[in-house]
Amino acid sequence: MNRILKSRAFKTTVIAATVMGVVGVAQARDQIRIVGSSTVYPFASYVTEEFGAVTSYPTPVIESTGSGGGIRLFCNGVGEGTPDISNASRRIKASEVERCEANGVTDVTEVKIGSDGIVLAQSSTNDELDLTLEQLFLAVAAKVPVDGELVDNPYTKWSDIDASLPDRNISIYGPPSTSGTRDAFEELVMEVVSEDMAAYGGEGYTEVRSDGAYIDAGENDNLIVQRLSEDTNAFGIFGYSFLVENPDTLIGTSIDGVAPDAEAISAGDYPVARSLFFYVKNQHAEEVPPLYEYVEMFVSETMIGDGGYLMDLGLIPLPEAEREVARQKVTERAVLQVADL
Structure with missing residues:
Protein backbone atom coordinates (compact mmCIF):
# COMPACT_ATOMS: atom_id res chain seq x y z
CA MET A 1 0.00 0.00 0.00
CA ASN A 2 2.81 2.35 0.85
CA ARG A 3 4.49 1.50 -2.46
CA ILE A 4 1.24 2.46 -4.28
CA LEU A 5 1.03 5.78 -2.42
CA LYS A 6 4.68 6.49 -3.12
CA SER A 7 4.15 5.65 -6.80
CA ARG A 8 1.18 8.04 -6.99
CA ALA A 9 3.16 10.74 -5.23
CA PHE A 10 6.04 10.26 -7.67
CA LYS A 11 3.69 10.50 -10.68
CA THR A 12 2.08 13.64 -9.25
CA THR A 13 5.49 15.23 -8.78
CA VAL A 14 6.51 14.40 -12.36
CA ILE A 15 3.26 15.82 -13.76
CA ALA A 16 3.64 19.02 -11.71
CA ALA A 17 7.22 19.46 -12.88
CA THR A 18 6.16 18.91 -16.47
CA VAL A 19 3.38 21.52 -16.20
CA MET A 20 5.81 24.01 -14.65
CA GLY A 21 8.25 23.34 -17.47
CA VAL A 22 5.57 23.99 -20.10
CA VAL A 23 4.57 27.24 -18.39
CA GLY A 24 8.21 28.31 -18.29
CA SER A 45 6.56 44.41 -41.62
CA TYR A 46 9.65 45.04 -43.75
CA VAL A 47 11.86 44.98 -40.65
CA THR A 48 10.22 41.81 -39.31
CA GLU A 49 10.77 39.99 -42.60
CA GLU A 50 14.40 41.09 -42.72
CA PHE A 51 14.86 40.10 -39.09
CA GLY A 52 13.48 36.63 -39.75
CA ALA A 53 15.72 36.26 -42.81
CA VAL A 54 19.07 37.30 -41.34
CA THR A 55 18.85 36.05 -37.73
CA SER A 56 18.29 32.64 -36.19
CA TYR A 57 15.04 33.84 -34.60
CA PRO A 58 11.55 33.31 -36.07
CA THR A 59 9.93 36.18 -37.94
CA PRO A 60 8.05 38.37 -35.42
CA VAL A 61 4.27 38.23 -35.40
CA ILE A 62 2.77 41.61 -36.29
CA GLU A 63 -0.88 42.69 -36.23
CA SER A 64 -2.45 45.91 -37.50
CA THR A 65 -4.82 46.97 -34.72
CA GLY A 66 -4.62 50.76 -35.02
CA SER A 67 -2.56 52.96 -32.71
CA GLY A 68 -5.19 53.25 -30.00
CA GLY A 69 -6.07 49.57 -30.09
CA GLY A 70 -2.41 48.57 -30.05
CA ILE A 71 -1.55 50.76 -27.09
CA ARG A 72 -4.55 49.40 -25.21
CA LEU A 73 -3.33 45.81 -25.74
CA PHE A 74 0.24 46.82 -24.90
CA CYS A 75 -0.89 48.41 -21.63
CA ALA A 94 -0.44 60.68 -20.71
CA SER A 95 -3.66 58.86 -19.80
CA GLU A 96 -2.43 55.77 -21.68
CA VAL A 97 0.91 55.82 -19.84
CA GLU A 98 -1.00 56.06 -16.55
CA ARG A 99 -3.10 53.05 -17.54
CA CYS A 100 0.07 51.14 -18.43
CA GLU A 101 1.53 51.92 -15.01
CA ALA A 102 -1.68 50.91 -13.26
CA ASN A 103 -1.44 47.51 -14.99
CA GLY A 104 2.22 47.01 -14.07
CA VAL A 105 3.72 48.16 -17.39
CA THR A 106 6.21 50.55 -15.82
CA ASP A 107 9.31 50.25 -18.02
CA VAL A 108 8.58 51.48 -21.54
CA THR A 109 10.92 53.05 -24.09
CA GLU A 110 9.53 55.45 -26.69
CA VAL A 111 11.22 55.35 -30.10
CA LYS A 112 10.55 57.92 -32.83
CA ILE A 113 11.32 56.42 -36.24
CA GLY A 114 10.43 59.11 -38.79
CA SER A 115 7.76 61.39 -40.20
CA ASP A 116 4.72 60.83 -42.35
CA GLY A 117 2.03 62.87 -44.05
CA ILE A 118 -1.69 62.20 -43.96
CA VAL A 119 -3.00 62.39 -47.50
CA LEU A 120 -6.39 62.78 -49.11
CA ALA A 121 -6.10 60.65 -52.24
CA GLN A 122 -8.33 59.71 -55.13
CA SER A 123 -8.29 57.58 -58.25
CA SER A 124 -5.74 58.71 -60.84
CA THR A 125 -8.57 58.72 -63.39
CA ASN A 126 -9.60 62.10 -61.93
CA ASP A 127 -8.05 65.55 -62.28
CA GLU A 128 -5.73 66.72 -59.52
CA LEU A 129 -7.36 68.78 -56.79
CA ASP A 130 -6.19 71.53 -54.44
CA LEU A 131 -8.18 72.00 -51.23
CA THR A 132 -7.77 74.37 -48.33
CA LEU A 133 -7.72 72.98 -44.79
CA GLU A 134 -11.04 74.75 -44.22
CA GLN A 135 -12.69 73.09 -47.23
CA LEU A 136 -11.50 69.70 -46.02
CA PHE A 137 -12.84 70.42 -42.54
CA LEU A 138 -16.23 71.45 -43.94
CA ALA A 139 -16.42 68.19 -45.86
CA VAL A 140 -15.98 65.94 -42.80
CA TRP A 158 -17.87 69.27 -52.93
CA SER A 159 -19.35 72.05 -55.07
CA ASP A 160 -21.76 72.86 -52.20
CA ILE A 161 -18.73 73.94 -50.17
CA ASP A 162 -17.20 75.99 -52.99
CA ALA A 163 -18.47 76.34 -56.55
CA SER A 164 -14.92 75.91 -57.85
CA LEU A 165 -14.75 72.36 -56.48
CA PRO A 166 -15.94 69.26 -58.40
CA ASP A 167 -19.64 68.53 -58.73
CA ARG A 168 -19.14 65.16 -57.02
CA ASN A 169 -20.76 63.68 -53.96
CA ILE A 170 -18.66 63.95 -50.81
CA SER A 171 -17.58 60.37 -50.17
CA ILE A 172 -14.50 59.83 -48.02
CA TYR A 173 -13.16 56.48 -46.84
CA GLY A 174 -11.25 57.09 -43.65
CA PRO A 175 -9.78 55.54 -40.52
CA PRO A 176 -11.83 54.63 -37.42
CA SER A 177 -11.62 56.34 -34.04
CA THR A 178 -9.04 53.80 -32.78
CA SER A 179 -6.58 54.87 -35.48
CA GLY A 180 -3.61 57.15 -34.88
CA THR A 181 -4.19 58.52 -38.38
CA ARG A 182 -7.68 59.56 -37.31
CA ASP A 183 -6.29 61.16 -34.13
CA ALA A 184 -3.70 63.08 -36.12
CA PHE A 185 -6.26 64.15 -38.74
CA GLU A 186 -8.54 65.50 -36.05
CA GLU A 187 -5.66 67.39 -34.44
CA LEU A 188 -3.95 68.72 -37.58
CA VAL A 189 -7.05 69.50 -39.63
CA MET A 190 -10.18 69.73 -37.53
CA GLU A 191 -8.79 71.38 -34.41
CA VAL A 192 -6.61 73.81 -36.37
CA VAL A 193 -9.52 75.01 -38.51
CA SER A 194 -12.29 75.08 -35.90
CA GLU A 195 -10.22 76.99 -33.32
CA ASP A 196 -10.16 79.91 -35.75
CA MET A 197 -13.92 79.83 -36.35
CA ALA A 198 -16.02 82.02 -34.07
CA ALA A 199 -18.97 79.63 -34.18
CA TYR A 200 -16.96 77.04 -32.20
CA GLY A 201 -16.10 79.52 -29.46
CA GLY A 202 -12.37 79.22 -30.00
CA GLU A 203 -12.33 75.53 -29.08
CA GLY A 204 -11.25 72.66 -31.27
CA TYR A 205 -14.12 70.66 -32.78
CA THR A 206 -13.36 67.11 -33.87
CA GLU A 207 -16.68 65.31 -34.35
CA VAL A 208 -16.76 63.56 -37.72
CA ARG A 209 -20.03 63.35 -39.61
CA SER A 210 -21.94 60.06 -39.52
CA ASP A 211 -24.46 60.61 -42.31
CA GLY A 212 -22.63 58.44 -44.83
CA ALA A 213 -20.34 61.02 -46.39
CA TYR A 214 -17.47 59.84 -44.19
CA ILE A 215 -17.14 56.06 -44.29
CA ASP A 216 -15.30 54.24 -41.51
CA ALA A 217 -13.11 51.90 -43.53
CA GLY A 218 -11.43 50.03 -40.67
CA GLU A 219 -7.77 49.67 -39.76
CA ASN A 220 -6.53 48.16 -43.04
CA ASP A 221 -5.48 51.06 -45.26
CA ASN A 222 -4.97 48.70 -48.20
CA LEU A 223 -8.74 48.21 -48.24
CA ILE A 224 -9.19 51.96 -48.70
CA VAL A 225 -6.79 51.84 -51.65
CA GLN A 226 -8.81 49.00 -53.19
CA ARG A 227 -12.08 50.86 -52.72
CA LEU A 228 -10.73 53.95 -54.49
CA SER A 229 -10.00 51.80 -57.52
CA GLU A 230 -13.63 50.69 -57.55
CA ASP A 231 -15.31 53.92 -56.41
CA THR A 232 -13.48 56.48 -58.55
CA ASN A 233 -15.57 59.41 -57.27
CA ALA A 234 -14.51 58.84 -53.67
CA PHE A 235 -11.51 60.00 -51.65
CA GLY A 236 -9.48 58.18 -49.03
CA ILE A 237 -7.54 59.33 -45.98
CA PHE A 238 -4.36 57.40 -45.09
CA GLY A 239 -0.62 57.66 -44.59
CA ALA A 262 8.53 63.63 -49.25
CA GLU A 263 10.33 66.95 -49.54
CA ALA A 264 7.33 69.03 -48.40
CA ILE A 265 6.57 66.67 -45.51
CA SER A 266 10.21 66.60 -44.36
CA ALA A 267 10.49 70.40 -44.54
CA GLY A 268 7.27 70.89 -42.57
CA ASP A 269 5.61 72.71 -45.48
CA TYR A 270 2.84 70.15 -45.94
CA PRO A 271 0.26 71.04 -43.27
CA VAL A 272 -0.93 67.52 -42.42
CA ALA A 273 2.28 65.81 -41.25
CA ARG A 274 3.03 63.85 -38.07
CA SER A 275 5.71 61.75 -36.35
CA LEU A 276 5.72 57.95 -36.17
CA PHE A 277 6.71 55.90 -33.11
CA PHE A 278 6.92 52.49 -31.53
CA TYR A 279 6.91 51.59 -27.84
CA VAL A 280 9.00 48.80 -26.31
CA LYS A 281 8.04 46.85 -23.19
CA ASN A 282 11.46 46.54 -21.53
CA GLN A 283 10.05 44.20 -18.89
CA HIS A 284 9.81 41.52 -21.60
CA ALA A 285 13.47 41.75 -22.64
CA GLU A 286 14.71 38.84 -20.53
CA GLU A 287 11.87 36.49 -21.49
CA VAL A 288 11.99 37.51 -25.17
CA PRO A 289 15.73 37.43 -26.02
CA PRO A 290 15.47 38.80 -29.60
CA LEU A 291 13.51 41.90 -28.55
CA TYR A 292 16.33 44.42 -28.55
CA GLU A 293 18.11 42.88 -31.50
CA TYR A 294 14.97 43.62 -33.52
CA VAL A 295 14.65 47.14 -32.11
CA GLU A 296 18.29 47.90 -32.92
CA MET A 297 17.78 46.70 -36.48
CA PHE A 298 14.72 48.94 -36.84
CA VAL A 299 16.55 52.12 -35.75
CA SER A 300 19.69 51.38 -37.79
CA GLU A 301 20.74 53.75 -40.57
CA THR A 302 20.14 50.88 -42.98
CA MET A 303 16.43 51.06 -42.15
CA ILE A 304 15.51 54.63 -41.09
CA GLY A 305 18.46 56.67 -42.35
CA ASP A 306 18.70 58.83 -45.47
CA GLY A 307 18.63 56.34 -48.31
CA GLY A 308 17.53 53.58 -45.92
CA TYR A 309 15.30 50.74 -47.04
CA LEU A 310 12.20 52.23 -45.40
CA MET A 311 12.47 55.41 -47.48
CA ASP A 312 11.48 53.34 -50.49
CA LEU A 313 8.25 52.48 -48.67
CA GLY A 314 7.46 56.14 -47.94
CA LEU A 315 9.05 56.78 -44.53
CA ILE A 316 10.36 60.34 -44.22
CA PRO A 317 13.68 60.14 -42.30
CA LEU A 318 14.25 62.21 -39.18
CA PRO A 319 17.17 64.66 -39.13
CA GLU A 320 20.43 62.88 -38.30
CA ALA A 321 20.56 64.30 -34.76
CA GLU A 322 17.06 62.98 -34.00
CA ARG A 323 17.95 59.55 -35.35
CA GLU A 324 20.91 59.49 -32.96
CA VAL A 325 18.58 60.40 -30.08
CA ALA A 326 16.33 57.46 -31.01
CA ARG A 327 19.28 55.07 -31.00
CA GLN A 328 20.53 56.44 -27.69
CA LYS A 329 17.11 55.84 -26.11
CA VAL A 330 17.23 52.25 -27.32
CA THR A 331 20.76 51.71 -26.01
CA GLU A 332 19.95 53.23 -22.61
CA ARG A 333 16.46 51.69 -22.48
CA ALA A 334 15.21 55.13 -21.51
CA VAL A 335 12.02 54.89 -19.45
CA LEU A 336 9.10 57.02 -20.64
CA GLN A 337 7.52 59.15 -17.90
CA VAL A 338 4.15 60.93 -17.89
CA ALA A 339 6.10 64.16 -17.31
CA ASP A 340 7.80 63.67 -20.71
CA LEU A 341 4.50 64.08 -22.56
Whole structure:
Protein backbone atom coordinates (compact mmCIF):
# COMPACT_ATOMS: atom_id res chain seq x y z
CA MET A 1 0.00 0.00 0.00
CA ASN A 2 2.81 2.35 0.85
CA ARG A 3 4.49 1.50 -2.46
CA ILE A 4 1.24 2.46 -4.28
CA LEU A 5 1.03 5.78 -2.42
CA LYS A 6 4.68 6.49 -3.12
CA SER A 7 4.15 5.65 -6.80
CA ARG A 8 1.18 8.04 -6.99
CA ALA A 9 3.16 10.74 -5.23
CA PHE A 10 6.04 10.26 -7.67
CA LYS A 11 3.69 10.50 -10.68
CA THR A 12 2.08 13.64 -9.25
CA THR A 13 5.49 15.23 -8.78
CA VAL A 14 6.51 14.40 -12.36
CA ILE A 15 3.26 15.82 -13.76
CA ALA A 16 3.64 19.02 -11.71
CA ALA A 17 7.22 19.46 -12.88
CA THR A 18 6.16 18.91 -16.47
CA VAL A 19 3.38 21.52 -16.20
CA MET A 20 5.81 24.01 -14.65
CA GLY A 21 8.25 23.34 -17.47
CA VAL A 22 5.57 23.99 -20.10
CA VAL A 23 4.57 27.24 -18.39
CA GLY A 24 8.21 28.31 -18.29
CA VAL A 25 8.59 27.63 -22.02
CA ALA A 26 5.38 29.54 -22.76
CA GLN A 27 6.67 32.57 -20.88
CA ALA A 28 10.16 32.52 -22.40
CA ARG A 29 9.80 32.75 -26.19
CA ASP A 30 11.87 33.62 -29.23
CA GLN A 31 9.06 35.14 -31.31
CA ILE A 32 8.39 38.85 -30.81
CA ARG A 33 4.76 40.01 -30.75
CA ILE A 34 3.92 43.41 -32.25
CA VAL A 35 0.62 45.31 -32.53
CA GLY A 36 -0.48 48.82 -33.44
CA SER A 37 -0.65 51.39 -36.20
CA SER A 38 -1.73 50.52 -39.74
CA THR A 39 0.48 53.39 -40.96
CA VAL A 40 3.62 51.99 -39.30
CA TYR A 41 2.65 48.44 -40.31
CA PRO A 42 4.34 48.44 -43.77
CA PHE A 43 7.61 49.70 -42.27
CA ALA A 44 7.55 47.30 -39.34
CA SER A 45 6.56 44.41 -41.62
CA TYR A 46 9.65 45.04 -43.75
CA VAL A 47 11.86 44.98 -40.65
CA THR A 48 10.22 41.81 -39.31
CA GLU A 49 10.77 39.99 -42.60
CA GLU A 50 14.40 41.09 -42.72
CA PHE A 51 14.86 40.10 -39.09
CA GLY A 52 13.48 36.63 -39.75
CA ALA A 53 15.72 36.26 -42.81
CA VAL A 54 19.07 37.30 -41.34
CA THR A 55 18.85 36.05 -37.73
CA SER A 56 18.29 32.64 -36.19
CA TYR A 57 15.04 33.84 -34.60
CA PRO A 58 11.55 33.31 -36.07
CA THR A 59 9.93 36.18 -37.94
CA PRO A 60 8.05 38.37 -35.42
CA VAL A 61 4.27 38.23 -35.40
CA ILE A 62 2.77 41.61 -36.29
CA GLU A 63 -0.88 42.69 -36.23
CA SER A 64 -2.45 45.91 -37.50
CA THR A 65 -4.82 46.97 -34.72
CA GLY A 66 -4.62 50.76 -35.02
CA SER A 67 -2.56 52.96 -32.71
CA GLY A 68 -5.19 53.25 -30.00
CA GLY A 69 -6.07 49.57 -30.09
CA GLY A 70 -2.41 48.57 -30.05
CA ILE A 71 -1.55 50.76 -27.09
CA ARG A 72 -4.55 49.40 -25.21
CA LEU A 73 -3.33 45.81 -25.74
CA PHE A 74 0.24 46.82 -24.90
CA CYS A 75 -0.89 48.41 -21.63
CA ASN A 76 -3.00 45.45 -20.51
CA GLY A 77 -0.11 44.08 -18.46
CA VAL A 78 3.20 42.25 -18.45
CA GLY A 79 3.78 38.62 -19.40
CA GLU A 80 2.23 35.93 -21.52
CA GLY A 81 -0.58 37.12 -23.77
CA THR A 82 0.55 40.75 -23.96
CA PRO A 83 2.54 42.27 -26.84
CA ASP A 84 6.18 43.31 -26.66
CA ILE A 85 5.96 46.31 -28.97
CA SER A 86 3.20 48.70 -30.03
CA ASN A 87 3.54 50.78 -33.20
CA ALA A 88 1.86 54.20 -33.23
CA SER A 89 1.23 56.93 -35.78
CA ARG A 90 0.79 59.42 -32.94
CA ARG A 91 2.50 59.90 -29.61
CA ILE A 92 1.18 57.94 -26.66
CA LYS A 93 -1.13 59.95 -24.37
CA ALA A 94 -0.44 60.68 -20.71
CA SER A 95 -3.66 58.86 -19.80
CA GLU A 96 -2.43 55.77 -21.68
CA VAL A 97 0.91 55.82 -19.84
CA GLU A 98 -1.00 56.06 -16.55
CA ARG A 99 -3.10 53.05 -17.54
CA CYS A 100 0.07 51.14 -18.43
CA GLU A 101 1.53 51.92 -15.01
CA ALA A 102 -1.68 50.91 -13.26
CA ASN A 103 -1.44 47.51 -14.99
CA GLY A 104 2.22 47.01 -14.07
CA VAL A 105 3.72 48.16 -17.39
CA THR A 106 6.21 50.55 -15.82
CA ASP A 107 9.31 50.25 -18.02
CA VAL A 108 8.58 51.48 -21.54
CA THR A 109 10.92 53.05 -24.09
CA GLU A 110 9.53 55.45 -26.69
CA VAL A 111 11.22 55.35 -30.10
CA LYS A 112 10.55 57.92 -32.83
CA ILE A 113 11.32 56.42 -36.24
CA GLY A 114 10.43 59.11 -38.79
CA SER A 115 7.76 61.39 -40.20
CA ASP A 116 4.72 60.83 -42.35
CA GLY A 117 2.03 62.87 -44.05
CA ILE A 118 -1.69 62.20 -43.96
CA VAL A 119 -3.00 62.39 -47.50
CA LEU A 120 -6.39 62.78 -49.11
CA ALA A 121 -6.10 60.65 -52.24
CA GLN A 122 -8.33 59.71 -55.13
CA SER A 123 -8.29 57.58 -58.25
CA SER A 124 -5.74 58.71 -60.84
CA THR A 125 -8.57 58.72 -63.39
CA ASN A 126 -9.60 62.10 -61.93
CA ASP A 127 -8.05 65.55 -62.28
CA GLU A 128 -5.73 66.72 -59.52
CA LEU A 129 -7.36 68.78 -56.79
CA ASP A 130 -6.19 71.53 -54.44
CA LEU A 131 -8.18 72.00 -51.23
CA THR A 132 -7.77 74.37 -48.33
CA LEU A 133 -7.72 72.98 -44.79
CA GLU A 134 -11.04 74.75 -44.22
CA GLN A 135 -12.69 73.09 -47.23
CA LEU A 136 -11.50 69.70 -46.02
CA PHE A 137 -12.84 70.42 -42.54
CA LEU A 138 -16.23 71.45 -43.94
CA ALA A 139 -16.42 68.19 -45.86
CA VAL A 140 -15.98 65.94 -42.80
CA ALA A 141 -17.26 67.84 -39.73
CA ALA A 142 -20.55 66.71 -38.17
CA LYS A 143 -21.65 70.30 -37.52
CA VAL A 144 -20.59 73.35 -39.50
CA PRO A 145 -21.32 77.07 -39.24
CA VAL A 146 -24.09 78.41 -41.49
CA ASP A 147 -25.06 82.07 -41.05
CA GLY A 148 -23.19 82.12 -37.75
CA GLU A 149 -24.98 79.08 -36.31
CA LEU A 150 -23.76 75.51 -35.95
CA VAL A 151 -25.98 73.11 -37.89
CA ASP A 152 -25.83 69.49 -39.04
CA ASN A 153 -23.52 69.38 -42.04
CA PRO A 154 -25.70 70.21 -45.10
CA TYR A 155 -22.97 69.70 -47.72
CA THR A 156 -23.55 66.68 -49.93
CA LYS A 157 -21.30 67.68 -52.85
CA TRP A 158 -17.87 69.27 -52.93
CA SER A 159 -19.35 72.05 -55.07
CA ASP A 160 -21.76 72.86 -52.20
CA ILE A 161 -18.73 73.94 -50.17
CA ASP A 162 -17.20 75.99 -52.99
CA ALA A 163 -18.47 76.34 -56.55
CA SER A 164 -14.92 75.91 -57.85
CA LEU A 165 -14.75 72.36 -56.48
CA PRO A 166 -15.94 69.26 -58.40
CA ASP A 167 -19.64 68.53 -58.73
CA ARG A 168 -19.14 65.16 -57.02
CA ASN A 169 -20.76 63.68 -53.96
CA ILE A 170 -18.66 63.95 -50.81
CA SER A 171 -17.58 60.37 -50.17
CA ILE A 172 -14.50 59.83 -48.02
CA TYR A 173 -13.16 56.48 -46.84
CA GLY A 174 -11.25 57.09 -43.65
CA PRO A 175 -9.78 55.54 -40.52
CA PRO A 176 -11.83 54.63 -37.42
CA SER A 177 -11.62 56.34 -34.04
CA THR A 178 -9.04 53.80 -32.78
CA SER A 179 -6.58 54.87 -35.48
CA GLY A 180 -3.61 57.15 -34.88
CA THR A 181 -4.19 58.52 -38.38
CA ARG A 182 -7.68 59.56 -37.31
CA ASP A 183 -6.29 61.16 -34.13
CA ALA A 184 -3.70 63.08 -36.12
CA PHE A 185 -6.26 64.15 -38.74
CA GLU A 186 -8.54 65.50 -36.05
CA GLU A 187 -5.66 67.39 -34.44
CA LEU A 188 -3.95 68.72 -37.58
CA VAL A 189 -7.05 69.50 -39.63
CA MET A 190 -10.18 69.73 -37.53
CA GLU A 191 -8.79 71.38 -34.41
CA VAL A 192 -6.61 73.81 -36.37
CA VAL A 193 -9.52 75.01 -38.51
CA SER A 194 -12.29 75.08 -35.90
CA GLU A 195 -10.22 76.99 -33.32
CA ASP A 196 -10.16 79.91 -35.75
CA MET A 197 -13.92 79.83 -36.35
CA ALA A 198 -16.02 82.02 -34.07
CA ALA A 199 -18.97 79.63 -34.18
CA TYR A 200 -16.96 77.04 -32.20
CA GLY A 201 -16.10 79.52 -29.46
CA GLY A 202 -12.37 79.22 -30.00
CA GLU A 203 -12.33 75.53 -29.08
CA GLY A 204 -11.25 72.66 -31.27
CA TYR A 205 -14.12 70.66 -32.78
CA THR A 206 -13.36 67.11 -33.87
CA GLU A 207 -16.68 65.31 -34.35
CA VAL A 208 -16.76 63.56 -37.72
CA ARG A 209 -20.03 63.35 -39.61
CA SER A 210 -21.94 60.06 -39.52
CA ASP A 211 -24.46 60.61 -42.31
CA GLY A 212 -22.63 58.44 -44.83
CA ALA A 213 -20.34 61.02 -46.39
CA TYR A 214 -17.47 59.84 -44.19
CA ILE A 215 -17.14 56.06 -44.29
CA ASP A 216 -15.30 54.24 -41.51
CA ALA A 217 -13.11 51.90 -43.53
CA GLY A 218 -11.43 50.03 -40.67
CA GLU A 219 -7.77 49.67 -39.76
CA ASN A 220 -6.53 48.16 -43.04
CA ASP A 221 -5.48 51.06 -45.26
CA ASN A 222 -4.97 48.70 -48.20
CA LEU A 223 -8.74 48.21 -48.24
CA ILE A 224 -9.19 51.96 -48.70
CA VAL A 225 -6.79 51.84 -51.65
CA GLN A 226 -8.81 49.00 -53.19
CA ARG A 227 -12.08 50.86 -52.72
CA LEU A 228 -10.73 53.95 -54.49
CA SER A 229 -10.00 51.80 -57.52
CA GLU A 230 -13.63 50.69 -57.55
CA ASP A 231 -15.31 53.92 -56.41
CA THR A 232 -13.48 56.48 -58.55
CA ASN A 233 -15.57 59.41 -57.27
CA ALA A 234 -14.51 58.84 -53.67
CA PHE A 235 -11.51 60.00 -51.65
CA GLY A 236 -9.48 58.18 -49.03
CA ILE A 237 -7.54 59.33 -45.98
CA PHE A 238 -4.36 57.40 -45.09
CA GLY A 239 -0.62 57.66 -44.59
CA TYR A 240 1.71 58.95 -47.31
CA SER A 241 3.39 55.56 -47.67
CA PHE A 242 0.26 54.08 -49.26
CA LEU A 243 0.31 56.84 -51.87
CA VAL A 244 3.97 56.02 -52.60
CA GLU A 245 3.14 52.33 -53.03
CA ASN A 246 0.31 53.00 -55.53
CA PRO A 247 1.61 55.68 -57.94
CA ASP A 248 -0.20 54.25 -60.96
CA THR A 249 -3.66 54.14 -59.42
CA LEU A 250 -3.78 57.05 -56.94
CA ILE A 251 -3.08 60.77 -56.89
CA GLY A 252 -2.75 62.92 -53.80
CA THR A 253 -4.63 66.14 -53.12
CA SER A 254 -2.70 69.35 -52.49
CA ILE A 255 -3.58 71.07 -49.21
CA ASP A 256 -3.28 74.86 -49.07
CA GLY A 257 -1.32 74.71 -52.31
CA VAL A 258 1.24 72.16 -51.09
CA ALA A 259 1.39 68.71 -52.69
CA PRO A 260 1.95 65.69 -50.43
CA ASP A 261 5.51 64.69 -51.28
CA ALA A 262 8.53 63.63 -49.25
CA GLU A 263 10.33 66.95 -49.54
CA ALA A 264 7.33 69.03 -48.40
CA ILE A 265 6.57 66.67 -45.51
CA SER A 266 10.21 66.60 -44.36
CA ALA A 267 10.49 70.40 -44.54
CA GLY A 268 7.27 70.89 -42.57
CA ASP A 269 5.61 72.71 -45.48
CA TYR A 270 2.84 70.15 -45.94
CA PRO A 271 0.26 71.04 -43.27
CA VAL A 272 -0.93 67.52 -42.42
CA ALA A 273 2.28 65.81 -41.25
CA ARG A 274 3.03 63.85 -38.07
CA SER A 275 5.71 61.75 -36.35
CA LEU A 276 5.72 57.95 -36.17
CA PHE A 277 6.71 55.90 -33.11
CA PHE A 278 6.92 52.49 -31.53
CA TYR A 279 6.91 51.59 -27.84
CA VAL A 280 9.00 48.80 -26.31
CA LYS A 281 8.04 46.85 -23.19
CA ASN A 282 11.46 46.54 -21.53
CA GLN A 283 10.05 44.20 -18.89
CA HIS A 284 9.81 41.52 -21.60
CA ALA A 285 13.47 41.75 -22.64
CA GLU A 286 14.71 38.84 -20.53
CA GLU A 287 11.87 36.49 -21.49
CA VAL A 288 11.99 37.51 -25.17
CA PRO A 289 15.73 37.43 -26.02
CA PRO A 290 15.47 38.80 -29.60
CA LEU A 291 13.51 41.90 -28.55
CA TYR A 292 16.33 44.42 -28.55
CA GLU A 293 18.11 42.88 -31.50
CA TYR A 294 14.97 43.62 -33.52
CA VAL A 295 14.65 47.14 -32.11
CA GLU A 296 18.29 47.90 -32.92
CA MET A 297 17.78 46.70 -36.48
CA PHE A 298 14.72 48.94 -36.84
CA VAL A 299 16.55 52.12 -35.75
CA SER A 300 19.69 51.38 -37.79
CA GLU A 301 20.74 53.75 -40.57
CA THR A 302 20.14 50.88 -42.98
CA MET A 303 16.43 51.06 -42.15
CA ILE A 304 15.51 54.63 -41.09
CA GLY A 305 18.46 56.67 -42.35
CA ASP A 306 18.70 58.83 -45.47
CA GLY A 307 18.63 56.34 -48.31
CA GLY A 308 17.53 53.58 -45.92
CA TYR A 309 15.30 50.74 -47.04
CA LEU A 310 12.20 52.23 -45.40
CA MET A 311 12.47 55.41 -47.48
CA ASP A 312 11.48 53.34 -50.49
CA LEU A 313 8.25 52.48 -48.67
CA GLY A 314 7.46 56.14 -47.94
CA LEU A 315 9.05 56.78 -44.53
CA ILE A 316 10.36 60.34 -44.22
CA PRO A 317 13.68 60.14 -42.30
CA LEU A 318 14.25 62.21 -39.18
CA PRO A 319 17.17 64.66 -39.13
CA GLU A 320 20.43 62.88 -38.30
CA ALA A 321 20.56 64.30 -34.76
CA GLU A 322 17.06 62.98 -34.00
CA ARG A 323 17.95 59.55 -35.35
CA GLU A 324 20.91 59.49 -32.96
CA VAL A 325 18.58 60.40 -30.08
CA ALA A 326 16.33 57.46 -31.01
CA ARG A 327 19.28 55.07 -31.00
CA GLN A 328 20.53 56.44 -27.69
CA LYS A 329 17.11 55.84 -26.11
CA VAL A 330 17.23 52.25 -27.32
CA THR A 331 20.76 51.71 -26.01
CA GLU A 332 19.95 53.23 -22.61
CA ARG A 333 16.46 51.69 -22.48
CA ALA A 334 15.21 55.13 -21.51
CA VAL A 335 12.02 54.89 -19.45
CA LEU A 336 9.10 57.02 -20.64
CA GLN A 337 7.52 59.15 -17.90
CA VAL A 338 4.15 60.93 -17.89
CA ALA A 339 6.10 64.16 -17.31
CA ASP A 340 7.80 63.67 -20.71
CA LEU A 341 4.50 64.08 -22.56
